Amino acid sequence: MLVSGRGSNLEAVLRAIKRRRIRGAEVAVVISNKPGVKALEIASRFGVASVVIPSEGLERSAYDKKVSECLADHGVEPGTGLVLLAGFMRLLSADFVGSFRGRILNIHPSLLPSFPGLDAQKQALDYGAKVAGCTVHFVVPEVDAGPIVLQQAVDVREKDTAETLSARILRKEHVLYPLAVKLFVEGKLSIEGRRVRIRD
Ligand code: GAR
Numbered sequence: 001m002l003v004s005g006r007g008s009n010l011e012a013v014l015r016a017i018k019r020r021r022i023r024g025a026e027v028a029v030v031i032s033n034k035p036g037v038k039a040l041e042i043a044s045r046f047g048v049a050s051v052v053i054p055s056e057g058l059e060r061s062a063y064d065k066k067v068s069e070c071l072a073d074h075g076v077e078p079g080t081g082l083v084l085l086a087g088f089m090r091l092l093s094a095d096f097v098g099s100f101r102g103r104i105l106n107i108h109p110s111l112l113p114s115f116p117g118l119d120a121q122k123q124a125l126d127y128g129a130k131v132a133g134c135t136v137h138f139v140v141p142e143v144d145a146g147p148i149v150l151q152q153a154v155d156v157r158e159k160d161t162a163e164t165l166s167a168r169i170l171r172k173e174h175v176l177y178p179l180a181v182k183l184f185v186e187g188k189l190s191i192e193g194r195r196v197r198i199r200d
Contacts (some may be wrong), residue, residue, distance in 0.1 A: 002067070002088035003032050007039025008170060009086035009107055009177050014046045016178035025185040028081075029074035031067055033090055049074060055090055064096035078103065082184060085139065086177070089118075094141040102191055104139035105184065107177045109169045111135060111151055116144035121169060122162040132156050132165055134173045136180035138191060147196045149180045149189060 001010050010030060016022045030043035033055035043050040053066050071081065078099040085106040097104060110120035112135040115127070124132040133153040140146040152172040156165060183189050188199040 001027055001030050001084040001086050003030060003037065003039035003086050004034050004089040005037050005039060005087050007037065007042040007086065009173055010039050011042045011046075012174035013084065013086070013178050013181055014042070014048065016182070018046065022178060022182045022185055025082075025181070028076050029070065031070055033063075033088070039087070060091065060093045061095060063090070064093045068096060068099065082181070083139075084177075084181065091143060092139065092141070097139055097141050102138060105149065105177075105180060106137055106139050106144070106146070107173055107180075108135050108137065108144050109133075109166065109173065111153060112137060112144055112148060119162070121166040125156065125160060125162055125165055130156050132169060134169050134176055136176055138196065147191050147194050149183070149196045149198075150176050152176050 001013070003010055014027060017025060017027065027048050030039060030048055030050040032040055032050065032052050035052045035054060040050045040052070051070050053070060055063050071083070076083065081103060083100050083104040085104065108120060110124055111131065111133040114129070115123040121132060131153050133151060135151045136149045138146040138149065154169050154172055183198060190197045
């Protein structure tokens with residue numbers, strides 16, 4: 001899993017694996033582009049290997065090459081592995097995305113295609129949206145644009161601030177992301193153009 005910060009979605013996935021809600025999968029390594037973040041503590045608490053690969057000053061393709069090497073060192077290979085982005089605040093190169101085509105998932109705190117990019121919850125609030133939410137999608141080189149696996153809506157309340165709305169969306173993220181991973185691991189997802197089919 002690739003992370004940059006708090007790691008609450010990482011924790012939700014690790015917990016789902018520990019409780020055997022997701023079976024037949026393990027998190028091989030947590031890679032952070034930032035040192036000292038909470039996600040690294042969470043990985044260690046769950047006994048999962050973690051590696052910091054600082055991104056500052058590195059070109060995208062050079063950085064992604066390091067990430068690919070680190071994934072391979074931990075047995076995560078294109079064609080078999082699954083790469084989960086969980087609050088990983090960096091774009092991935094077309095080469096990296098191409099090599100793991102159909103095997104990278106991301107969670108984003110909006111109902112895509114509305115409000116891609118940074119501060120999605122604040123974007124929704126500022127726009128005056130009445131419904132916000134979160135999306136799990138396959139990653140393509142364009143930002144937050146890949147085929148959608150699952151979405152969950154959250155009502156925007158009169159008194160919401162970016163913080164209160166984010167907190168309510170986050171609680172839904174913690175359910176949605178493990179569920180999407182479970183469906184992937186069980187081989188129930190197939191991508192047909194822009195649509196992701198989910199087999200029962
Ligand atoms: C989550 O809300 C996630 O959806 C968002 O960052 C937060 C990470 O929290 N991701 C993006 O905005 C990606 N564009 P976490 O580190 O506690 O999982």
